[in-house]
Amino acid sequence: MADLKGQYDGIKSDIREAIDRVLEKGIFILGEEVQAFEKEFAEYCGVKFAVGVASGTDALQLALRSCGIKPGDEVITVANTAFPTVAAISYSGAKPVFVDVDETYDINVNGIEAKITDRTKCILPVHLYGYPADMKPIMEIADRHGLVVVEDACQAHGAEYDSMKVGSIGNAGCFSFYPTKNLGAYGDGGMITANDEGIAGKLQLLRDYGQTQRYRHIIKGYNSRLDEIQASILRVKLKRLDEWNEQRRKNASVYNKLLGGLEDIATPALRNDNSKHVYHQYVIRVGNGRRESLRAWLRDNGVATDIHYPIPLHLQEAYADLGLGKGALPITERNASEILSIPVHQGLHEADIRMIADSIASFLAD
Numbered sequence: 001m002a003d004l005k006g007q008y009d010g011i012k013s014d015i016r017e018a019i020d021r022v023l024e025k026g027i028f029i030l031g032e033e034v035q036a037f038e039k040e041f042a043e044y045c046g047v048k049f050a051v052g053v054a055s056g057t058d059a060l061q062l063a064l065r066s067c068g069i070k071p072g073d074e075v076i077t078v079a080n081t082a083f084p085t086v087a088a089i090s091y092s093g094a095k096p097v098f099v100d101v102d103e104t105y106d107i108n109v110n111g112i113e114a115k116i117t118d119r120t121k122c123i124l125p126v127h128l129y130g131y132p133a134d135m136k137p138i139m140e141i142a143d144r145h146g147l148v149v150v151e152d153a154c155q156a157h158g159a160e161y162d163s164m165k166v167g168s169i170g171n172a173g174c175f176s177f178y179p180t181k182n183l184g185a186y187g188d189g190g191m192i193t194a195n196d197e198g199i200a201g202k203l204q205l206l207r208d209y210g211q212t213q214r215y216r217h218i219i220k221g222y223n224s225r226l227d228e229i230q231a232s233i234l235r236v237k238l239k240r241l242d243e244w245n246e247q248r249r250k251n252a253s254v255y256n257k258l259l260g261g262l263e264d265i266a267t268p269a270l271r272n273d274n275s276k277h278v279y280h281q282y283v284i285r286v287g288n289g290r291r292e293s294l295r296a297w298l299r300d301n302g303v304a305t306d307i308h309y310p311i312p313l314h315l316q317e318a319y320a321d322l323g324l325g326k327g328a329l330p331i332t333e334r335n336a337s338e339i340l341s342i343p344v345h346q347g348l349h350e351a352d353i354r355m356i357a358d359s360i361a362s363f364l365a366d
Contacts, residue, residue, distance in 0.1 A: 003347035011236055037234055047194060051191065051192045054223075057190070059154070060150070061091045062207060066172065067171050069121055069148075074094060075095070076116070078126055085124065085126055097115050098329060109137040112138070127155060129277075130155050132161035155176075155182075157175060158183070159276055171199065189227075207225055208224075243346075256268075262364055283339050285338040286340050298360070303343070312329060312336050315333075
């Protein structure tokens with residue numbers, strides 16, 4: 001599903017130079033590398049501020065805190081996402097309120113307003129698998145109801161909506177640098193983007209114990225800091241992100257041609273707009289209960305697969321207190337029973353993709 005060793009081999013000398021630069025300086029926390037990477041990432045995303053934190057989970061939690069989300073508030077989001085999206089809402093003391101998704105796997109904007117109450121304070125769209133949620137109507141709904149918007153862009157580094165990078169549209173954008181992301185560190189790391197100086201300033205406090213200077217703490221903050229070595233590695237990789245994303249798009253295009261029209265296979269659905277997918281995952285849907293058989297077939301033919309995500313969050317034991325049973329989110333639940341992620345990373349060659357597609361076609365014809 002990923003080729004991190006192959007990626008490293010292609011940038012080894014630059015990575016070693018970056019790490020050595022940090023080691024020679026002997027400064028490992030909130031130094032020049034983090035400051036430089038924050039500036040470069042902000043420029044890349046087209047925002048005024050970027051604040052490095054320890055993980056994508058922390059990015060989500062601290063973004064919500066910095067936007068004023070507090071205990072008793074409600075945050076509208078989706079249930080077909082990684083656990084940290086919703087856990088971050090819970091960490092802030094707020095309640096997640098789920099809206100079903102549409103055929104793109106992103107939040108169905110037509111279902112948002114029906115979920116708004118006097119306790120709703122935020123909409124948290126997830127740009128799942130690297131495809132931007134439909135942000136224009138989301139922002140219009142937020143404006144009408146006086147809500148903030150926090151973008152979960154943890155899988156969408158470099159994705160674009162209406163020529164704007166994700167993370168630059170809402171009040172804050174959240175990114176994960178987990179190693180397998182399109183822009184991944186060699187450990188955990190995260191980033192929050194914003195255009196509001198007040199939000200950025202609060203984030204800088206929250207990530208470093210709430211201190212304005214050493215031993216002076218004005219709010220109750222956290223230890224959530226992107227470290228210098230990871231920042232130096234990410235600076236090297238950021239220069240190549242657009243190239244790597246473009247290769248993922250080319251790989252996805254080949255898949256679309258080869259898999260489109262196959263019985264029981266649905267390729268990724270896209271809106272009729274100018275959004276730019278970055279294919280953190282290439283996710284097909286396998287109908288007629290054939291997913292597990294196809295997955296086993298591909299495994300036997302040397303093809304790795306994964307399922308993102310097999311159990312929607314509203315059906316997880318951890319969120320049983322929400323009282324949502326099967327049938328509450330029908331599209332989300334259908335997807336969970338059919339989705340299958342197949343390799344799409346930039347290290348693949350067209351021959352690899354054709355082999356995978358041929359394996360899928362052979363299974364279906366059997």
